[in-house]
Every structure is written in C-alpha cells, then in structure tokens.
Amino acid sequence: MRSFTFLTFLLLSISSLFVLAASTGEWTIVQNGTTGITALEVILVSPTLILMMDRVLGDPLQIDGHQAWVELWNLETNTGFALNAITDTFCASGAILSNGTMHRRSALNFPKRTYPPDGDGRQGLRLFGPCDAPDGVGEGCTLFEDPATLHLAVNRWYPSSLRIFDGSLMIIGGTNNATPFYNMFPENSFEFFPKKDNGQVRPSPFLERTVPSNLFPRGFALPDGKVFIVANNQSIIYDVEAKTETILPSLPNGVHVTNPKDGTATLLPLSPPDYIPEVLVCGGSNTSDSIPSANLSSQDPASDQCTRITLTPEGIEQGWIVERMPEGRMMPEMILMPNGQILITDGAGTGYAALDSVGDTIGNSNADHPVLTPVLYDPNAALGDRFSSEGLPNAEIARMYHSGITLTPSGSIFLAGSNPNPGVVENATFNTPIPQPSFHSTLSPTVSGVPKQLAFNQNVTVDVDIPTDLDTSNLQVALMDMGFSSHAFHSSSRLVFMDAELSSNKKSLTFTAPPNNRVFPPGIGYVFVTVDDVTSVGAQVMMGNGANPPVEDQGVPLAA
Ligand SMILES: *[C@@H]1O[C@H](CO)[C@@H](O)[C@H](O)[C@H]1NC(C)=O
Ligand SMILES: *[C@@H]1O[C@H](CO)[C@@H](O)[C@H](O)[C@H]1NC(C)=O
Ligand SMILES: *[C@@H]1O[C@H](CO)[C@@H](O)[C@H](O)[C@H]1NC(C)=O
Ligand SMILES: *[C@@H]1O[C@H](CO)[C@@H](O)[C@H](O)[C@H]1NC(C)=O
Ligand SMILES: *[C@@H]1O[C@H](CO)[C@@H](O)[C@H](O)[C@H]1NC(C)=O
Ligand SMILES: *[C@@H]1O[C@H](CO)[C@@H](O)[C@H](O)[C@H]1NC(C)=O
Ligand SMILES: *[C@@H]1O[C@H](CO)[C@@H](O)[C@H](O)[C@H]1NC(C)=O
Numbered sequence: 201m202r203s204f205t206f207l208t209f210l211l212l213s214i215s216s217l218f219v220l221a222a223s224t225g226e227w228t229i230v231q232n233g234t235t236g237i238t239a240l241e242v243i244l245v246s247p248t249l250i251l252m253m254d255r256v257l258g259d260p261l262q263i264d265g266h267q268a269w270v271e272l273w274n275l276e277t278n279t280g281f282a283l284n285a286i287t288d289t290f291c292a293s294g295a296i297l298s299n300g301t302m303h304r305r306s307a308l309n310f311p312k313r314t315y316p317p318d319g320d321g322r323q324g325l326r327l328f329g330p331c332d333a334p335d336g337v338g339e340g341c342t343l344f345e346d347p348a349t350l351h352l353a354v355n356r357w358y359p360s361s362l363r364i365f366d367g368s369l370m371i372i373g374g375t376n377n378a379t380p381f382y383n384m385f386p387e388n389s390f391e392f393f394p395k396k397d398n399g400q401v402r403p404s405p406f407l408e409r410t411v412p413s414n415l416f417p418r419g420f421a422l423p424d425g426k427v428f429i430v431a432n433n434q435s436i437i438y439d440v441e442a443k444t445e446t447i448l449p450s451l452p453n454g455v456h457v458t459n460p461k462d463g464t465a466t467l468l469p470l471s472p473p474d475y476i477p478e479v480l481v482c483g484g485s486n487t488s489d490s491i492p493s494a495n496l497s498s499q500d501p502a503s504d505q506c507t508r509i510t511l512t513p514e515g516i517e518q519g520w521i522v523e524r525m526p527e528g529r530m531m532p533e534m535i536l537m538p539n540g541q542i543l544i545t546d547g548a549g550t551g552y553a554a555l556d557s558v559g560d561t562i563g564n565s566n567a568d569h570p571v572l573t574p575v576l577y578d579p580n581a582a583l584g585d586r587f588s589s590e591g592l593p594n595a596e597i598a599r600m601y602h603s604g605i606t607l608t609p610s611g612s613i614f615l616a617g618s619n620p621n622p623g624v625v626e627n628a629t630f631n632t633p634i635p636q637p638s639f640h641s642t643l644s645p646t647v648s649g650v651p652k653q654l655a656f657n658q659n660v661t662v663d664v665d666i667p668t669d670l671d672t673s674n675l676q677v678a679l680m681d682m683g684f685s686s687h688a689f690h691s692s693s694r695l696v697f698m699d700a701e702l703s704s705n706k707k708s709l710t711f712t713a714p715p716n717n718r719v720f721p722p723g724i725g726y727v728f729v730t731v732d733d734v735t736s737v738g739a740q741v742m743m744g745n746g747a748n749p750p751v752e753d754q755g756v757p758l759a760a
Contacts, residue, residue: 229593233278236261237271239616241292242604242685245302245329247740248275249341250614251283252604255290257622270343275608286345287321293360293416294326294684295692297393298367298722298749300742302328322355322376323347325393353391353399358383358415358459361393361684363692364440365425365718367749369393372417372429373407381460381493381557381566382412390438394749406436406445413489415459416687420467421694423475423758425718428511430465430481431458432489437511448509449519455503457484460493460566462531462553462688463503468579469540469678469695472712475719475758478515480579482506482544483529483688485552496558498551498568502528506577526587529571531688533605535613536695537576538678538728538735543613544587545574546599546688553601553687555620565620570598604685609726609738611644645670645731647709650739653746654713656720656755661710664702670732672702677711679725679743696720700729716755717744 237259239252250273261268261282268282269289296302324347331341352371359374370392376385388407391399407414410432417431419438427438428448433456435448457463463484467477484503487496504527507520525532529547537543551567552558558566572595578586595615599605603618646665654660666672677700683693696719700711709729714720722744729736744754 238619239604240602242606244606244682247609253289256288283343285343287324291358293686295361295363296723298751300724322357323351325350353401356387360417360691362419363721364421367722367751372419381554383415386411410434413456413461418465421721422477423719432456454486455484455505457481460552460554461485464532464534464688466534471697472699477511480508483532493557494559497560498558498562502530504528527571530567535607539730542577547571548600567600606685607682611735644734645729645736647729647736650727653742657715658713664709666731674732676730678728
C-alpha cells in the first residue's frame with residue numbers, strides 16, 4: 201500500500217520515526233533534516249519545493265551575513281536554503297495567483313527585531329516565481345519586493361488572503377498594529393491584489409461585528425464565485441461582484457474560532473455535478489471575549505466542537521450542525537486528503553493562540569497540553585461516526601503556535617515549526633520544532649501524461665498503471681490546491697472531484713476538468729488519482745489560461 205508520512209522537522213535536533221498500519225495504507229512519522237527557520241508560514245510552490253517564512257527574530261539560518269527569515273525547502277534532499285526578503289514576513293498570509301506567481305502579504309516589524317532596523321512589512325507584498333528550475337532544486341528562485349511601488353492600501357497584520365474566481369487575491373481584515381492578544385487595532389475591510397476599486401479598501405460590517413477575536417478570518421471561494429467567511433462566532437457570504445454581505449447563522453454554543461481563539465475551518469470536497477459547498481469548522485474556545493487576556497488561563501479547555509453547514513438555501517435554513525471531536529483543540533490544522541477525508545492534527549488541549557498574554561503562561565505559551573493524536577474525519581460517514589484515529593501514529597513534537605503544515609504531491613504531510621516565544625529560545629517549553637515529511641509509495645497507482653495546463657471543462661486522457669490488487673470500482677480523481685498555511689488555517693485549500701472513466705483495459709483514464717473558474721479558482725493545482733483508497737503521486741497542472749489576474753470567466757456555467 202502507499203504510505204502516508206508525516207515529515208516532522210525540528211529546528212535543532214530531535215529525530216523520531218513511527219510506522220503503523222492503517223486501512224488506507226501505512227502512516228509513518230519521519231524526521232529527516234533540520235529547517236533553519238521556524239516554519240510560521242508554509243506553502244508548496246512546486247512539486248519538490250516548499251517555501252517557509254518566519255519573522256526577523258533570531259532564526260539560525262543566515263544570508264548575506266545576517267539572519268534569514270525565508271527558506272526554500274527541497275522535499276527530495278531534505279535540505280533548505282535561505283532567500284532574501286526586504287520586509288518582515290511576520291504573521292502574514294498568501295496564495296498562488298492565476299498566473300502561478302505566489303503572492304504573500306503583510307506582516308509587521310516587531311520591536312525586538314534583530315535585522316534589519318526597518319523593513320516594516322505591514323503593507324508588504326512579495327511575489328515568488330513561478331520558479332521552474334530544470335533540476336527542481338530551486339537555485340535562482342527569488343522573492344520579489346519593491347516596497348516603494350508594490351504595497352497594500354493599508355497596514356494589515358494577521359490578515360487572510362484567498363484566491364478568488366478571477367485569479368486575484370482577496371485580502372481580508374487583520375490589525376493595523378501590534379496587538380497583544382485581542383484585535384485592538386482592527387482593519388475591518390477587504391482589499392484585492394491586483395487592486396480593484398482604484399485601490400480603495402471595502403469596509404466590512406461583518407468584520408466590525410466580529411472584533412475582537414477576528415484575526416486571520418477563514419474565507420472560502422464558493423463554486424458560484426461568492427466568498428464564505430467565518431470569523432469569531434459569525435459567518436457571512438460576501439458577493440465580491442455586488443459588494444454585499446449576507447448574514448448566515450452564528451456558530452452555536454458561544455464558540456469562537458478565529459485568532460486569538462483559533463479553531464480552524466475547511467471547505468469540504470466539492471463533487472460534480474452540483475458542487476454543493478459545505479463548510480466544516482472545528483475547535484477554538486467558548487470563553488467570553490469580554491474576559492481580559494490576563495484573566496484567561498493556559499489551562500482553559502479548548503472546544504471539541506465541530507460545526508458543519510451546507511451553503512444552499514435549505515442548508516442555511518437548517519443552520520450549523522454540531523458534532524464533537526474526540527478531543528478539544530486550540531489551533532488545530534485540517535488537511536484535505538486526496539481521497540476526500542480530512543486530517544485533523546496539531547494544536548493544544550487547553551489555552552489560546554498568541555504568546556505571553558494569559559495569566560498563567562507556560563514559558564511564553566498561552567496554550568498547554570499539546571494534542572498529539574491526529575484524527576481523520578470522513579465527511580461521507582454518518583453523523584456520530586465520522587472521526588477515527590485508528591492506525592494513525594501519535595506525534596512526538598508539540599505543534600501549536602507558529603507552526604506550519606501542508607500536504608505534498610507525494611501524499612505525505614509536511615509539518616514544521618511551533619514557537620510561542622518572542623524569538624528563538626533554546627530549551628524553552630514548546631520551542632521551535634520543525635518537521636517535514638519524506639515518504640513513499642510501493643503499490644500505489646501511477647499516472648503519466650498529465651498535461652501541464654488544463655482548460656476548464658476539458659476532457660483529459662492520461663495513462664495509468666494500477667496494481668491489480670486494487671479495486672478499480674472505487675476510483676476518485678481530485679484536483680487540489682494545497683493552500684497557504686498560517687495560524688491554523690490553509691487559505692485557498694481546495695479539493696474538487698472530477699468525473700472520470702477508466703478504459704476497459706484499465707490503462708488509460710479520461711477525466712473532465714472542473715467546469716469553470718468559479719468551481720476551481722484559476723491557478724496551480726495537483727491531480728491525484730485514488731484507487732481503492734490508495735493514492736498516486738499528484739501531478740502539477742496550471743488550471744485555466746494562466747493569464748495574469750484578473751482573468752475572464754472560462755469554461756461553462758453550472759446548470760442553474
Ligand atoms: C533523509 O533524506 C535523504 C534525502 O532524501 C535521504 O537520502 C536519507 O536516506 C534520509 N535519511 C533517513 C534517515 O531517512
Ligand atoms: C458572539 O460573540 C459575541 C462576543 O464576541 C457575543 O456578544 C455574542 O453573544 C455571540 N453570539 C452568539 C450567537 O453566541
Ligand atoms: C480580572 O482579574 C482581576 C484580578 O483578579 C479582577 O479584579 C477582575 O474582576 C477580573 N476581570 C474579569 C472581567 O473577570
Ligand atoms: C465550554 O467548552 C468546554 C470545553 O469543551 C466545555 O467543557 C464547557 O461545557 C463549555 N461551556 C459551555 C457553556 O458550553
Ligand atoms: C539544552 O538542553 C540540552 C539537553 O538537556 C543541554 O545539553 C543544553 O546545554 C541545553 N542548552 C541550553 C542553552 O540550556
Ligand atoms: C467529455 O466527456 C463526457 C463523457 O464522455 C462527455 O459527456 C462530454 O460531452 C465531454 N466534454 C467535452 C467538452 O468534450
Ligand atoms: C502574475 O501577475 C501578477 C499580478 O498582475 C504580476 O505582478 C506578476 O508579475 C505576474 N507573474 C508573471 C510571472 O507574469
């Protein structure tokens with residue numbers, strides 16, 4: 201069976217290795233290699249490369265005689281090297297645009313910074329790639345910044361960035377300035393990259409209502425082009441074209457799900473022919489926002505609540521449906537897996553996000569009791585029967601505040617970072633672990649001949665080699681965006697299943713790309729074939745025409 205690996209990396213030393221069998225294959229934990237920065241933000245930028253970013257606060261990795269805070273990690277060699285940046289990338293977000301360029305934005309210069317003296321990143325815009333070095337090792341890949349001419353309209357620290365239907369980024373909320381815990385300097389507006397509205401921001405009543413626990417709002421591009429957003433205990437659908445907010449039901453039971461009370465959220469896999477969107481929100485805290493942070497405790501239990509809503513008129517009428525995780529989690533991570541299941545991992549059993557602000561921190565950590573047991577959520581199972589940790593290995597390393605995670609094309613999960621300290625602190629409790637996955641498959645399907653670029657609604661025929669012991673009646677073909685990981689959220693992460701048919705000799709597979717750029721916002725995706733719950737290596741594609749954003753509508757509309 202193909203194995204799934206958690207690649208875990210430590211900034212300094214630790215190594216761990218687990219092998220366990222699971223029904224979908226073997227899960228292993230491998231720690232091989234050491235990142236030179238804390239992986240506060242993580243994004244897959246090519247089939248072999250991961251870009252990680254931190255803040256300017258003393259990471260050991262060096263460049264040009266000073267501290268680096270951006271690192272490119274090679275998944276094949278388990279080594280990384282530093283990239284130069286001008287502004288501080290502290291607590292930012294990002295995504296890939298419709299032309300394949302990675303865009304990440306907004307961060308603050310922290311008072312205790314060690315280098316450089318300026319470099320305020322709060323309006324920062326940074327562009328990376330596309331970087332297709334022939335050897336795939338990333339030599340020559342650089343980050344482009346020009347703070348004088350390329351910047352946001354306003355300061356935003358702790359914003360979210362989401363690729364929308366026209367391949368642009370929607371940049372949501374954040375804070376204007378450093379804030380110790382709650383959002384004291386809220387930037388309650390949206391803006392876009394490239395700019396819309398002549399660069400004016402769009403004020404958001406929703407963000408105003410969700411202060412003070414509304415940092416890193418969780419937004420999702422819906423298959424009709426609108427955007428669903430959940431922040432604090434409230435949710436809306438935002439119509440980017442009509443500029444209207446439609447209020448949806450609040451989250452039940454007083455649970456808050458955005459920073460500093462980080463739960464997490466995901467859009468569940470979308471399936472043809474109707475692509476009915478459903479959102480799952482898990483973890484967070486039910487303590488009141490009126491309690492000052494000094495009166496909160498690192499021992500306050502995190503919420504075990506998950507809530508799910510179907511974004512149709514009937515589903516909205518029905519509201520959020522509550523289910524319970526096996527354990528409470530603050531700062532959980534949710535990873536869409538190519539077979540449509542959701543891996544929930546990381547986080548803490550008690551406390552909060554952010555650092556050094558509750559009454560009884562553990563070292564500098566606002567959180568305690570790291571949750572080391574991952575759990576899989578099967579969205580198609582019956583309510584009450586969806587969570588299972590069977591066969592999943594326990595993590596050895598606490599991954600809480602300032603950690604990053606992503607699925608890789610090999611199907612392994614890269615986990616790195618965690619550092620609730622104002623800088624790199626040796627031997628602190630919960631300090632700077634950085635993981636990463638290696639992996640590999642033995643008897644998984646292989647896919648070849650996937651075109652580098654796909655048009656919407658295009659029928660594509662590829663070659664497949666499927667081990668004979670796999671049951672081909674259970675076949676799934678997925679197009680995935682791996683998202684951008686920052687603060688317990690994978691912005692732009694997405695899985696769209698595609699109709700597919702195997703030839704009678706089982707040697708070729710024809711699948712139909714998503715119907716249009718609203719079902720899958722145009723840009724980079726990975727095609728995975730799963731047979732009998734065993735998944736191929738993902739093939740990178742440019743979905744859509746690859747033009748600079750904003751792109752025109754492509755493909756065919758969904759039937760009304
Ligand atoms: C670590 O990764 C490198 C590069 O892929 C590989 O050569 C080496 O065998 C790995 N070591 C372990 C202990 O897995
Ligand atoms: C949502 O949270 C706010 C405080 O942030 C609170 O006033 C309000 O009652 C909550 N709403 C619900 C439905 O729990
Ligand atoms: C916070 O704690 C202080 C000191 O114990 C106490 O005086 C105050 O009433 C508390 N405030 C709230 C809102 O709980
Ligand atoms: C708040 O959440 C905790 C942890 O899940 C739970 O034990 C408690 O009952 C919840 N309180 C309310 C009022 O829902
Ligand atoms: C950190 O802990 C290790 C192992 O206990 C010890 O050898 C080392 O001296 C410690 N380093 C510092 C800076 O305290
Ligand atoms: C793709 O193939 C399906 C199934 O054979 C067919 O119904 C559809 O018309 C084809 N679409 C295009 C754009 O050729
Ligand atoms: C992609 O589009 C962005 C926004 O227009 C632009 O800044 C960037 O240079 C483009 N990338 C490439 C490779 O053309």
